[in-house]
Amino acid sequence: MKKQQDLQNSKEIKLSDIKPILSRTDLKGTIKYCNKYFQEISGYSENELIGAPHNIIRHPDMPKVIFKLMWERLKQQQDILAVVKNLSKSGDYYWVTTLFETKYHPFTKAPEGYLALRKAAPKKAVEAVIPLYQKLVEIENNEGVSASEDYLYNFLREQNKDYDTYMKDLVNYKGFIAKFFEGMSKMFT
Numbered sequence: 202m203k204k205q206q207d208l209q210n211s212k213e214i215k216l217s218d219i220k221p222i223l224s225r226t227d228l229k230g231t232i233k234y235c236n237k238y239f240q241e242i243s244g245y246s247e248n249e250l251i252g253a254p255h256n257i258i259r260h261p262d263m264p265k266v267i268f269k270l271m272w273e274r275l276k277q278q279q280d281i282l283a284v285v286k287n288l289s290k291s292g293d294y295y296w297v298t299t300l301f302e303t304k305y306h307p308f309t310k311a312p313e314g315y316l317a318l319r320k321a322a323p324k325k326a327v328e329a330v331i332p333l334y335q336k337l338v339e340i341e342n343n344e345g346v347s348a349s350e351d352y353l354y355n356f357l358r359e360q361n362k363d364y365d366t367y368m369k370d371l372v373n374y375k376g377f378i379a380k381f382f383e384g385m386s387k388m389f390t
């Protein structure tokens with residue numbers, strides 16, 4: 202894996218418009234399954250991924266507050282959508298629209314783990330979140346996560362949107378895109 206200072210020369214990995222990047226975890230975020238396209242894009246083998254914590258592909262440009270929100274939602278068995286920048290093994294990066302969901306045991310119906318469904322993020326969504334995420338990371342480095350959470354909620358208030366509406370609008374979550382995620386989700390009950 203590249204060191205943080207080497208990431209400045211990293212390249213964006215171009216993603217397929219139609220291939221999903223999928224992973225499943227247990228309730229702690231340990232990877233239990235990932236599809237072939239996940240392995241191809243991340244640069245890790247299935248052996249390296251299964252059993253690894255999901256932050257193996259965490260990019261330092263991602264604000265902590267987005268993952269905080271994600272875990273809070275999942276613990277309440279609520280889905281959450283996010284635009285995520287991920288880090289490949291070689292130090293390159295790729296932007297994905299990600300839907301995080303809880304999956305349940307077929308018989309007991311108890312939460313069993315989580316599923317992440319991903320596809321290439323739209324360019325306009327990436328362009329919109331870059332300055333927001335930069336600001337959030339900067340605040341986190343100087344003042345901590347609760348200050349960045351305040352900033353995020355003020356930002357959303359100024360947009361007159363809650364988090365979900367903001368993300369859905371940003372990634373154009375309707376029509377084909379919504380059907381893509383819903384279809385994928387049904388395949389993984």
Ligand SMILES: Cc1cc2nc3c(=O)[nH]c(=O)nc-3n(C[C@H](O)[C@H](O)[C@H](O)COP(=O)(O)O)c2cc1C
Binds near residue numbers: 225254255257263316
């Ligand atoms: C189903 C599932 C999928 C996840 N996918 C990603 C991902 O693609 N990229 C990522 O950085 N974190 C992902 N996470 C979150 C990580 O588990 C972790 O919370 C995050 O990378 C922050 O890591 P940190 O606590 O070391 O800062 C996922 C978690 C779950 C439950």
